[in-house]
Amino acid sequence: MAKYIFVTGGVTSSLGKGIFAASLAKLLQARGYRVTIQKFDPYINVDPGTLNPYEHGECYVTEDGAETDLDLGHYERFLNINTTQANNVTTGRVYQTVINKEREGAYLGKTVQVIPHITDEIKRRMLLLGQTLEYDIVITEIGGTVGDIEALPYIETLRQIRWELEEHDTLVCHLTLIPFLKAAKELKTKPTQHSVKELQTIGVRPDILVCRTEMPLTDDMRKKLALFCNVDRRSVIQALDVDTIYAVPLEMQDENLDITVLKKLQLSAEKPINLDKWREFLDKMRHPKGEVHIGLVGKYIELQDAYKSIHESFIHGGVANNCKVIVEPIHSEYIDEHNVEEKLGHLHAVLVAPGFGNRGIEGKITAIKYVREKGIPFLGICLGMQCAVIEYARNVLGMKTAHSTEMDAKTEYPVIDMMEAQKKVRNKGGTMRLGSYRCDLQKDSLAEKLYGKEHISERHRHRFEFNNKYIADFERAGMIATGKNPENNLVEIVEVPANDFFIGVQFHPELKSTVDAPHPLFTGLVKAAIDYKSGVKKAADVKKAAVRV
Ligand code: GLN
Numbered sequence: 001m002a003k004y005i006f007v008t009g010g011v012t013s014s015l016g017k018g019i020f021a022a023s024l025a026k027l028l029q030a031r032g033y034r035v036t037i038q039k040f041d042p043y044i045n046v047d048p049g050t051l052n053p054y055e056h057g058e059c060y061v062t063e064d065g066a067e068t069d070l071d072l073g074h075y076e077r078f079l080n081i082n083t084t085q086a087n088n089v090t091t092g093r094v095y096q097t098v099i100n101k102e103r104e105g106a107y108l109g110k111t112v113q114v115i116p117h118i119t120d121e122i123k124r125r126m127l128l129l130g131q132t133l134e135y136d137i138v139i140t141e142i143g144g145t146v147g148d149i150e151a152l153p154y155i156e157t158l159r160q161i162r163w164e165l166e167e168h169d170t171l172v173c174h175l176t177l178i179p180f181l182k183a184a185k186e187l188k189t190k191p192t193q194h195s196v197k198e199l200q201t202i203g204v205r206p207d208i209l210v211c212r213t214e215m216p217l218t219d220d221m222r223k224k225l226a227l228f229c230n231v232d233r234r235s236v237i238q239a240l241d242v243d244t245i246y247a248v249p250l251e252m253q254d255e256n257l258d259i260t261v262l263k264k265l266q267l268s269a270e271k272p273i274n275l276d277k278w279r280e281f282l283d284k285m286r287h288p289k290g291e292v293h294i295g296l297v298g299k300y301i302e303l304q305d306a307y308k309s310i311h312e313s314f315i316h317g318g319v320a321n322n323c324k325v326i327v328e329p330i331h332s333e334y335i336d337e338h339n340v341e342e343k344l345g346h347l348h349a350v351l352v353a354p355g356f357g358n359r360g361i362e363g364k365i366t367a368i369k370y371v372r373e374k375g376i377p378f379l380g381i382c383l384g385m386q387c388a389v390i391e392y393a394r395n396v397l398g399m400k401t402a403h404s405t406e407m408d409a410k411t412e413y414p415v416i417d418m419m420e421a422q423k424k425v426r427n428k429g430g431t432m433r434l435g436s437y438r439c440d441l442q443k444d445s446l447a448e449k450l451y452g453k454e455h456i457s458e459r460h461r462h463r464f465e466f467n468n469k470y471i472a473d474f475e476r477a478g479m480i481a482t483g484k485n486p487e488n489n490l491v492e493i494v495e496v497p498a499n500d501f502f503i504g505v506q507f508h509p510e511l512k513s514t515v516d517a518p519h520p521l522f523t524g525l526v527k528a529a530i531d532y533k534s535g536v537k538k539a540a541d542v543k544k545a546a547v548r549v
Contacts, residue, residue, distance in 0.1 A: 002130030003265045004170045006158050007141045008206070010195025011177040015212050016248075018071030020175055020239065021141045022078035023249040026278070027258035029079055030249075032271045033136045036129055037075040038087040039068075040122070041143040042150035046092040050429050057305030061461045061511055062087070065435025070308045071141065073511070077312055078249070080516040089125045091150060097121055114153055122157040137265075146174070147198045159203040168266040174199060174206035175239075178213040178221075187215055189225050196229040207264055208235045208257075216240060234260050246282050246315075246515065250275065281319055281515050288324035292529040295344055297367045297384075298353030299360035301329035307353055310381070313513035317522030325526055335363035340370045349377035349501075349529035352384030354461075354508065358407045365391045377501035377528035379521060382462055385504030386416045389466055389494060392479045406464050417467040419490070425463075433460050437485055439492040439507070445482035446503055447493050450524040456483075458492070458507035465506065466491035501528035 007021045018039070025035045045051060048059050049067030060073040066085035075083055098121050102112050130138040142158070144151040162170045176192040192211065199206060209231055211217060217225075222236045229236075237255045242248060252258070253273065262269040294314065300306035311327060318325035330343055332352075344350060350371045352364050364387040371378045372391070380388040386404055393402035393415045404416035425431045438457045441448040448454055468489065471481055483493025483505070496502040505521065513519035 001169065002135050003137050003168075003267065004126070004130060004161065004165070005137060005139045005261065005265075006170070006172045007139060007175060008146050008155070008158075008172060008199065008204075009142070009144070009175045010146045010198070011191045013145050015175050015177055016239075016245075017141050017143075017175050018069075018074045019245045019248050020173070020210055020252075021071070021139050022074045023252050024173070024257060024261065025075065025137075025139050026078045026249040026275075027253055027273065028137055028261070030273045030275045030278070031258060031262070031269065033267070034134065035079065035137045035139065036081065036083070036087065036135045037072075037079075037139040037141065038083075038089070038126075038129060039071050039141045039143060040126070040154055041069055041088070041090045042148065042154065043090055043143075044092045044095070045090060046096055046429055047088070047090060049432075053300045053306035054303055057303065058308045059461070060309065061434060061459050061508065063436045063459065067430060067434065067461070069143070070305060073309050073312070074245070076511075077316075077514045080514045086125070086128055089122075091153075094118060094121050094125070115156065118153050119157045119160065122153060123161060126157060126161060136267075146195055152202070155199065155202045155204055162204065168264065171208065171261060171264055172199075172204060172206045173208040173210055173261075175210045175212065178211045178217065180214045187213060187217065187221060189221060189228070192225060193228045200230075205230055207231065208237060208260065210237045210239050210257075212239045212241075214241050244282070244285065244315075246278075246285060249278060250282065277516065284319045284322060285315065288318065289322040290530065290533075291324040291326055292348040292526065292533055293326045293328055293346065294525070294529055295328050295330050295347040295350040295367075296353060297330045297332050297335070297350060297364055299332050299355055300353075301331050307510075309508075309510035309513070310351065310353065313510040313519055313522040314526070316513045316515060316518035317524075317526040320518045320523045321526045321530060323526055323530055325529075330367070332360035332363035332367065335366050337366055340366050343367075344370055344376070345374075347376060348533040349379070349525050351525065352378070352380045352387055354382035354384060356383070356406075361387065361407055365394070369395055372496065372499065372502060375499050375532075377525055377532055378499070378503070379501075379525045380504035381510065382506060382508060385494060385506050386464060386466075388502075388504040389415050389474070389479070392474065392477070392496070393470070396477050396479070397473055404464055413470075415467050415470050416464050418463055419465045422463045432463050435459055437492075437507070438487070439483045440486050441493070442480070442482040445480070445493075446495050446497070446501065446524075447482050447505075447521075450520040452520070458505070458509060459511045460507050462506065466494065500531070501525065 009017045028035045047067045057070045060068050060070050063082045064084045068088035072083045142154045178187050217238045225236045226233045259269050314325040368391040393399040399413040402413035402415045403411040405414045436457050441454050481491040482495045492506045494504045509519045509521040
């Protein structure tokens with residue numbers, strides 16, 4: 001049977017429970033255990049797919065097409081494993097299941113209540129992955145903060161699971177904040193004591209305290225925390241602020257977190273830990289040989305979390321090239337033809353981000369025209385790819401009013417159009433083209449060179465697509481569809497071979513980049529940026545795409 005580790009959070013939100021869970025999982029994986037992580041979110045949305053990125057950051061899509069919390073991205077990037085629909089559960093999904101069962105008559109005659117019906121459903125889902133025999137350890141992150149009304153059923157379920165299973169089969173790590181009071185020049189333990197008390201009133205005693213802090217904890221403080229929070233001394237783990245999330249597993253190892261956890265779960269800690277690759281990654285990240293500036297053109301740039309996976313993929317792609325990538329977020333809403341040079345002229349590459357709706361769309365198109373004509377390396381993702389198609393139609397093919405029917409339903413040239421399968425879709429939640437689909441790459445295309453193979457599969461999240469009616473016009477004019485879905489011929493990749501690096505992809509490569517396996521499109525874009533910067537491929541040499549329409 002699998003062992004279950006629960007991660008709760010106290011005092012405030014945003015303490016980095018996801019990063020902590022991923023780091024602990026990494027340490028246990030590096031000791032040879034098969035680990036997975038799941039997240040339980042206490043909001044009523046059935047999944048975060050309908051949330052604006054400003055609300056909850058990026059929506060992360062899994063191989064099996066689940067729209068999930070961005071923490072699953074951290075899990076995959078740290079562990080190099082795939083997660084699934086089962087790894088992210090929300091209160092909305094739990095209630096939906098229970099209410100559907102009630103309508104089917106599964107509880108006939110009974111009053112359906114939070115306890116036991118909702119907690120039983122939470123329990124079923126919490127234990128599920130551990131019963132597949134695929135994992136030795138399942139880590140469950142409980143979203144929100146202990147004390148929140150909506151987190152209560154989760155903590156109660158956790159209490160029941162602990163009561164039902166053997167003592168050494170479960171473990172609770174409580175992540176908490178030790179604030180530093182500048183005026184008093186002191187770290188304070190009281191908020192932690194209160195949040196542990198809060199947990200204990202619900203009947204859960206944490207085994208391990210993970211203390212987020214700006215300053216190192218003194219021995220006396222560790223002793224005090226242990227005494228008043230009812231844990232042993234070794235179980236007070238210091239989590240100092242660090243320069244990068246990728247340093248957290250090693251910081252946790254220095255605190256002997258893995259050994260303490262394994263002992264408590266009565267699992268062997270004899271196998272030596274192997275984190276060589278991870279250390280090498282961190283070392284390269286901290287000592288880059290050069291740097292490039294890459295623009296990230298999008299409309300949610302005020303919030304880093306909105307493009308989380310893209311930022312992380314740039315880190316992976318940078319390390320693979322021994323190069324620091326300085327990502328310059330550029331708000332697409334404020335780009336126009338008068339300021340585009342000033343905003344993008346100094347960049348070594350540009351990525352145009354995914355997105356929905358009309359806001360900022362013209363700025364994206366203007367940015368793409370500029371980088372295409374200048375020969376600045378370009379990667380367009382999803383809406384970014386669609387904008388590249390619209391730009392090419394307008395400025396090279398002469399279809400001045402070309403657009404996507406998402407923005408202009410009546411456009412004369414619908415070069416991006418709604419997918420046939422989407423036309424009858426009425427509900428918004430979970431109905432896009434989601435998850436992993438196959439794609440065949442054209443021989444000798446840029447894509448095939450970057451991937452080093454002809455058949456790939458990538459994750460999707462969209463309703464609109466390249467309109468195949470125009471494919472011949474585009475190809476004659478120099479924009480080539482170099483990646484297609486083998487089943488239905490959907491265009492997945494477009495390139496302009498006249499440029500050294502101009503590629504748009506309908507899928508989301510950022511969702512598959514990990515520390516162990518940086519994504520070839522990001523590695524390739526960073527490499528192209530380095531070349532562009534060093535002048536190996538001069539912008540002035542860019543051959544204008546031959547227009548033969
Ligand atoms: N809005 C576009 C579509 O639905 C692109 C989506 C995206 O960028 N993820 O097709």
